[in-house]
Amino acid sequence: MSKKMKISGFSALAVAIIGIFVYFSLTGIDAQEVDLSVQQEKINEYANPDVFITAEALNELMEDEAEDVVVIGTMDERGGAIPGSFEVWRPDYSGTDAYPYGGMANSKEELEALLRSFGVTEDTTLVTYAANDQHDSARLFWQFKMLGHEDVRLLDGGINVWIGAGFETGDALALGDRPETDYEAPDFNEEAFNASLDTVISAVDNNDFLVLDTRGQDEEDGSTTLSGAEGPGKIKGAMFLEYSDATAEDGTIKSVDELEEIYADVIDGDETVISYCQSGVRSAYTWLVLTHALGYEDALNYDGSWIEWSYEAYVDANQDVIDRTENGDF
Structure with a gap:
């Protein structure tokens, strides 16, 4: 390898490191590098491995035009999203006015309306993700499964591993970017969840x-x-x-x-x-x-x-x- 090529490679690495540092400074989202093959092997050992998805697998899923997939980030205005995903935060799916206190999950009807606005059908693959801590994406996952939606997945490690894997971030989708549907919960079962x-x-x-x-x-x-x-x-x-x-x-x-x-x-x-x-x-x-x-x-x-x-x-x-x-x- 020539000295020029070595310098060029070093420069590219430096730019990448600086880019990640700047991204964290602007958004508060810390990039996490994981070995995606090792991560997939770990997921394969889980009881329901199809529920969990790596950044690499999610990227492939979103690039497959034959797949009907809606990705939803539970993001507290941190800035930056997985391109092609929607963003929500707790007031969008919890804190319903039906109770004198906050925090309760929104009703079936409210969640159905949210998913209709995102163009979701009963056959859509739903993927949730979060930033820095994964409990909010798990909460939304739990609510979608309570609706009886069949194919719901969670990005293991959230947007942090997405960035760490070198995938780009950008603006979230806006309402209307997908045609609204008449989505209804396939099998709502609150008592089971x-x-x-x-x-x-x-x-x-x-x-x-x-x-x-x-x-x-x-x-x-x-x-x-x-x-x-x-x-x-x-x-x-x-x-x-x-x-x-x-x-x-x-x-x-x-x-x-x-x-x-x-x-x-x-x-x-x-x-x-x-x-x-x-x-x-x-x-x-x-x-x-x-x-x-x-x-x-x-x-x-x-x-x-x-x-x-x-x-x-x-x-x-x-x-x-x-x-x-x-x-x-x-």
């Missing part, structure tokens, strides 16, 4: 259930109360395992062996696991890991989570909830 308040109340002190607190340690021990909740505390008897324990340093989900080791001391396999957090987002990530990575069949996400539970305890003075709360300050 969501634990209601009454279900969680009955689950406390019931050996057939295991309530799993996936929040941060300071929330679990009552030393911190996040905005939206009415006071500190935890659901009585809940086991604690933070949602992020399932995430590798590069932002992707850990391997089956690692996940089994993490959850082995908490779940024995016979209970119905109900995961909760502040507003059902981080707990949706845990639900995704349990059901689709590990193949755990009996798992529910508590949509209301601590926002609803604390409202019932501190505002409505629901004695059933108060009696089943630890570390509270009533």
Whole structure:
């Protein structure tokens, strides 16, 4: 190799590194480089490998004109998107006015309207992705599966691995870029995915259930109360395992062996696991890991989570909830 070629190669690498640094400075999105073949091998070991997709596989899927695919990023105005994808944020799919508190998943009708506006049909492949942390894409994934939509996938590692793989970012699609459809939920089944308040109340002190607190340690021990909740505390008897324990340093989900080791001391396999957090987002990530990575069949996400539970305890003075709360300050 000539000296000129070596310099040219070095310059190209320098430009790429500088480009990633500038992108992070402007957007707050940290590029993550992963070995895509190793990542695919890891995914192949999951209970439902078709649910998870690598950046490389997503790029191929989007470039295939024969495929009907809609990609949706759960992005908090960070800037930059996967080209050809739509962008949404929590007010678009949660925080419905049907409740006196925020955070609850939007209704079936509201989600149907959102997907109609994105040109989704029953046969469309839906792919969700997020930035820096994958719990928001997991929450949207959970909501789409609750609609009964068949083909829903999650970009493992989000837009961070997309950038790290060298794929471009750009502007998101706008409404009208795909023709609106008459989409209706194929098989909406809330009870199979969501634990209601009454279900969680009955689950406390019931050996057939295991309530799993996936929040941060300071929330679990009552030393911190996040905005939206009415006071500190935890659901009585809940086991604690933070949602992020399932995430590798590069932002992707850990391997089956690692996940089994993490959850082995908490779940024995016979209970119905109900995961909760502040507003059902981080707990949706845990639900995704349990059901689709590990193949755990009996798992529910508590949509209301601590926002609803604390409202019932501190505002409505629901004695059933108060009696089943630890570390509270009533």
